Amino acid sequence: MFFESSNFPFLSVLETNWLLIKQEFEQLKSEKLIDWPEKNIYNQGWKIFGLYSFGKKLQENCQLCPQTTRLTETIPGITTVGFSRLASGTKITPHVGCSDRVLRCHLGLIVPDRCALRVGSQTKSWQEGKCFIFDDTLEHEAWNLGKSDRIVLLIDFLKPGHKLTDLSQLNCPKPLIDVMSHM
Incomplete structure (x- = not known):
């Protein structure tokens, strides 16, 4: 399920x-990029x-991208x-995310032809400079059949009305949190 980005006006600063x-x-x-840790859900190249x-700010990485961080x-x-x-x-094979407390946003940065994301029964292609938002607890998959890399800025944010007092509320596997928190 995709959501209209206009329902989230704070995302306009990204666009x-x-x-x-x-x-x-x-x-x-x-060489600063690392493999996505869940290697069982993709064939290569993520x-x-x-x-x-x-929820943890990765200070060293943020210093390399100060404007994006800001x-x-x-x-x-x-x-x-x-x-x-x-x-x-x-x-990326069909899978589901781990937390029903967040929505996921993708901002298209470099988008070749023949790239798409399917969420549930809906399929969308990214557009450079545009955000789309989806619920990643629904089955989704992505592919890049184009001739060059597809780059997006990925943002998870709390669903409106949800609060987070403890990371365990995200219901994500601890090994995934450990790897991602030490990038």
Whole structure:
């Protein structure tokens, strides 16, 4: 299930500044990116660079992307923020997220043809400079059948009306939280 980004006006700052965010990503050295830790759900080529992980600010990484950090810190209830790169030929198999307390936002930064995300029965392609929001506790899958990398800024934020007093409320597996919190 996708949500209209217009229902989340605080995301407009990302769309307005998407070229700045893209530029910060492009300045990162590719060895700074790490494999997504759940290797059982994709065939190859899914790398990430985290700024926030399950509520924890990754200081060193944030210093490398100060403008992106500043912009995303204006979003209420952020729990996770990072860049996600799918190499050409990458397929993420159908899976579900772990927390019903957050929504996931993708801001398209570099989007070749033949890339898409399916959530439930709906499929969407990313657009450069545009956000889309979805509930990742519904079955979803993604693919990049294009000829170059697909890059998005991924943000998890608390659903309106939800509060988080403890990370255990996210209901995510501890090994995933441990790996992501030490990127």
